[in-house]
Amino acid sequence: MTKSLERPLGAQISHMLKDRGVDTIFGIPGVHNQEMYRGIEEAGITHVLARHEQGAGFMADGYARATGGFGVCYVITGPGLCNIMTPLGQAYSDSVSVLTLASCLDDVTGRKGQLHQMKDQEGAAATVCDWSETAQDAKTAYRLIDRALADFSFGDPRPKTINVPIAALEGMAEPHGAPLRGETGQPPAPENVRFAAEQLRKAKKPLFVFGGGAKNLAVDCITPLLDRVNPATFCTFAGRGIVPLDYLLHYGPGLTRPDSARVIAEADLVLVVGSQLAEVDIWREHLGHTAKMIRVDTNQEALTTFADASYNIRADAASFVNALLAELGEGSQPSDWSAADVAKTRAKWRTEVDAEFPNILPIMDSLRDAMPDDAMIYSDMTQFAYAAKECWDMAYPGHWHHPSGFGTLGYSLPASIGGAVARKGKPTVCIIGDYGIQYTIAELGTAVELGLPLAILLWDNGKLGAIEDSMIAAQIAPNSVIQRNPDFLALARAYGAEAVEPKTLGELAPALAAAFTAKGPTIIRMTPALCQ
Known part of the structure; x- marks a missing residue:
């Protein structure tokens, strides 16, 4: 290795990821992780700027699900790592491969009161990941990256976090070595x-x-x-x-x-x-x-x-x-x-779903009939998705993604952005509720910035419908289940997105088709009145 190949470790990591097949990284730069950004452009990697680390994590999750591979995030020390823990918990529950690289403080034992200081960053990430480790030097960082990628390929696909001290990121380092090799399958005995x-x-x-x-x-x-x-x-x-x-x-x-x-x-x-x-x-x-x-x-x-x-x-x-x-x-x-x-049993079960979730299945049928077979759908924790998942058969596997295990609200908007980044030129859909979208609505700015023709199907019933139903079933007087919503169409336009509200079921198909050819994302607001 010649001296001229040395770079700061933060830059070397980006070059190593590029060499390992990474072409997209999701994240937010900060003073503590800026050295990781030194090598991104030089390595030829695209960086997607999220509006919140939670959004970055969900984008990486959506990207991984769309590609069948893994997604990568860069986050800062302390709050950046804490903000991405919810997406990492979701990825852990659903066995999705997300690699988070986070800067961390050099010393949290002898020094107190530092910017972004937390007691145990490595341990915090470990609670929602397959593993979380800290690399004190370049050789360890390279080994951990290869270990994570090897796990994704032929081990445990769940998320990993690698923490790298700021001083190590700033220090000069020699380039990485050759990647680990191994079988990608597990043949049965x-x-x-x-x-x-x-x-x-x-x-x-x-x-x-x-x-x-x-x-x-x-x-x-x-x-x-x-x-x-x-x-x-x-x-x-x-x-x-x-x-x-x-x-x-x-x-x-x-x-x-x-x-x-x-x-x-x-x-x-x-x-x-x-x-x-x-x-x-x-x-x-x-x-x-x-x-x-x-x-x-x-x-x-x-x-x-x-x-x-x-x-x-x-x-x-x-x-x-x-x-x-x-x-x-x-x-x-x-x-x-x-x-x-x-056939008889399936028809009976559909009738049950229709009774449990009124006004949804007719809308679902119209959307399904208009949806291209190769569309990839990301859904959120919303009654529309709960009903549709039971009655919407898919033509291809791995084309509908839902936050099943952790069950976090706000997942589908940023996750669908990650999916759309991975599937350039192919139809990508977000199904989300009027409450859940407000968890991650800021990521609409990212979709506009990237010019993604994303169809965002917003189910707006003006309340936390599933929670209201659950309270009633438990004989609890519904409490705090009605919220005052913003004007979603005006809010979408304020971000620079398209917005439309079909008045009849017949208007859904044209709205969906237009969204797939738009120059940016489109919010399609749907209410129970559509089928009344």
Whole structure:
């Protein structure tokens, strides 16, 4: 290494990230992390300026989900790290790969009262990440970056935080070395595949459950499996699009319906691929099965979580399904499931959703019919999304993203910005409520600044509808569930965005089409009056 290749470590980190395939970083510069910005342009990386570190974290999350890779954030010491902890908690819950690089103080033991000082920055980030470490020198920083990227590729996909002291960022450092190499898949043990195949051959009413961890299954992989076994199928909300739309034995994302336990109890074998069967996946303590359950997942922690499984297989979905197909061989075995019963049950569940969330499904149907199949949707914690997720089948997997685990408000606007940055020229949609949008409304400025043709579907019912319903169900007089909203259309225009309010269901499709061709984001305000 020649002396001329030395740069301040902050600049070297940007060059290393570029060498590792990073082309976009989300963040906000400050006096404590400005050395990290020294090398961004020189390295040829685009920086997206968020309006708040929470927005930057959600953007990186949305970017990671859209690309299937990872997102990167730069934040400052103390409050910058604290502000991004909510997005990191969301990414941890949903197993999304976000790498945060934060500056930190050189000494918090011997010195007090410093700008942005906190007691334990590394420990704070560790509460919402897979791991958080501090790099005191260049060699450690490089090793931690490669460790994080290796974990994202063939280990634990959940978020990581690397803290680097300001003095280390300012100090001269030699360039990074070659990247770590490794396999990206986790193939199953042959004996586990043989066991699963044997159980499937015996089953008369096999049932498959696909979660978000199986979203990378290709059609030419999943279709032969369904043709050979003829199982009934369910998917979690994150697993929508894995099972083809024309598969007649698909119960869809109906696991949260209480009646789904009755259906699952009919199965004589349950195979769960890529799902933790978490509370937010089923909204009950037990899936409802009485037969043997086989679980397949890459995450050992997920496999050891109680779900009353008989057999756990650690493997990635694609490797497992391909190995299973080879073991099953040719031919198709009949099953005792009825397509007519599946259709009847799904119609019943839709009626239940319509009763629980009035005035939403007609609007949803109009939007779904007008939506391009390749649109990527980011939804927020809002009644519109709760209803739509149960009744909106997706043509492709990994095209609807929701803050399922942590369940944070304000997620979808910045996350959809990250998705739109990753998907230039492709339709990207944000579904958000009138309360949630006010958590991160400032990020509309980022979308305008970037000229993103983002369709923002704003459900405005003037209240915290889900909380009001929950209070009433618990026999609590609704309290603090009605808020005074701003004029969202005027606010959007103040930021430089487009704004429109369709008056009829027929006006939704043209508004959506116009949003996808606009020179910036468009807020499309929807109210219950649309279908009255």
